[in-house]
Amino acid sequence: MAFTFFCPVKLIFGQPMAEALPPVLADIGAQRVLLLSDAGLARIGLAGQVEALLRDAGQQVATFLEVKTNPTVADVEAALAVAQAADVDALVAVGGGSVIDVGKAVGLLMTNGGRYADYQWRGQPIRRAILPLVAAPTTAGTGSEMTKVAVIEDEETHSKRGVLSPQLFVRAAILDPALTASLPPGLTAATGADVLGHALEAYAGRRANPVTDTLALDAARRAWRNLPHATQNGQDRAARREMLLASALAGWAFDQSGLGIIHALAGPLTAQYGLHHGLCIGLLLPYGLAYNLPALGDKRAGLLSALEMPPTLSDKAIVDRITAWLRGLGLPVSLREVRGVDVAQITEADLVAWGQAASAMAMLPNNPRPATAADCTRILEGMI
Ligand SMILES: [Fe+2]
Incomplete structure (x- = not known):
């Protein structure tokens, strides 16, 4: 190493x-x-x-x-x-x-x-x-x-x-x-979902190392526990403190170890719809994680521990819990739930073009599971 x-x-x-x-x-x-x-x-x-x-x-x-x-x-x-x-x-x-x-x-x-x-x-x-x-x-x-x-x-x-x-x-x-303290609930939730996205992608990334793993898992643990509290009650000082620390730790980790497919897929979606970055990352979290979980190997246990989930949980159950956590924050978990997105207007050609754009993003080669443009298109299709 x-x-x-x-x-x-x-x-x-x-x-x-x-x-x-x-x-x-x-x-x-x-x-x-x-x-x-x-x-x-x-x-x-x-x-x-x-x-x-x-x-x-x-x-x-x-x-x-x-x-x-x-x-x-x-x-x-x-x-x-x-x-x-x-x-x-x-x-x-x-x-x-x-x-x-x-x-x-x-x-x-x-x-x-x-x-x-x-x-x-x-x-x-x-x-x-x-x-x-x-x-x-x-x-x-x-x-x-x-x-x-x-x-x-x-x-x-x-x-x-x-x-x-x-x-x-x-x-x-x-x-x-x-x-x-003055950040409204919607923005608290969206920016905080970005923290969890940074932590999980830094931890799973190919360039991760023992230092970034430590930072990323600690950030994930703090964000998972405290974001619901910071979102429900902006004056919860302990939750605000924990989230600010989680954000810095996750930033520190991903700066050194890189990001992955969640941030790569956010590129074309943000360009198309002008979505808030954090909202887009929250939206992508269950789908990106579902794609990566089979490739996590030894790292799966650390992730489950940080998210306070039992080690025996199936991939689907993990994704379901993350989806429920996002719903609890009031965040959209499918494209049709995003304000300003009319899914009836999305064509097969759009999905192919977005998949190609995502596959060209610089962070994709760091993803633990390789992904082609067609893989990216398939994930985006599943988000409708
Ligand atoms: Fe981000």
């Missing part, structure tokens, strides 16, 4: 943002900061609170508070223009994965120059570390605060193309569970 594990992120867990942020910026030596956030967080006053906190800490502050749910290259360029005009020396991203990813992309262009498209998947090498970025996630979902990837939508092709490099790690991640 040979593997490498590298993550230079300073993880600060459980400390209030107001206490954690000023010393981190002092360590960086920052004086002029760009605060990135989104309109929803500006509306509830969170972005304003962080801006005041930064000014109190002696920082000059520029703001970009318009990051969209599925950010595009145009969003990155707009934020970059603000960063350049203010000549900032650090970035603070307060928000979900979209805000943190825009922070990474802006940080990349600030230090490396050029345009985002130059660095997209298998593009130019990234020679310099991004501008120091402090991430404070307000959702327990993407784990972007622990990963070396940024995903930004190309508005011309509507494809989400990532940039991947060890230069993209954030400098520090401030995990303050209080920041996730």
Whole structure:
């Protein structure tokens, strides 16, 4: 067995943002900061609170508070223009994965120059570390605060193309569970389903190693137990804390070990219907798992233990329990249950095209069970 594990992120867990942020910026030596956030967080006053906190800490502050749910290259360029005009020396991203990813992309262009498209998947090498970025996630979902990837939508092709490099790690991640308390139940459930998706795919993936297995199983255990509580009662502080930790651990795991068929199938479905990423991953979880369970071998026992299921359970019973868990969260478990999807309009040609698109996704070769385009089409067909 040979593997490498590298993550230079300073993880600060459980400390209030107001206490954690000023010393981190002092360590960086920052004086002029760009605060990135989104309109929803500006509306509830969170972005304003962080801006005041930064000014109190002696920082000059520029703001970009318009990051969209599925950010595009145009969003990155707009934020970059603000960063350049203010000549900032650090970035603070307060928000979900979209805000943190825009922070990474802006940080990349600030230090490396050029345009985002130059660095997209298998593009130019990234020679310099991004501008120091402090991430404070307000959702327990993407784990972007622990990963070396940024995903930004190309508005011309509507494809989400990532940039991947060890230069993209954030400098520090401030995990303050209080920041996730205002997330509504639907988004709590969807982002949390993404956490379980990351954990299970990182654990089952071909590039998994003993370190990622430990992180992934712990993340899966915490998410499985706590997501129902965090969804039912957003003020359940213990459940929020557990989910935020699970999200970071799962992000840490999948960053090193890769994802699999669930995230590969999400690509064409998201491109077709503009689905929320977490909702799409929740939808795919039972189907992807049903496909992979026969190939898990020795790893099956660890997965069942993390999900608190008896070791004798059949594949079908495991999938049924996961489906029931998702239903309990109020998430759709078939395509016809997804708002905005008219299954009567889906043609055989659509399914074939989506299967081909999924089979071309970079994460598919990491899946424990090989899958052809026809396999992907068959799984998608079963989801209707
Ligand atoms: Fe994901």
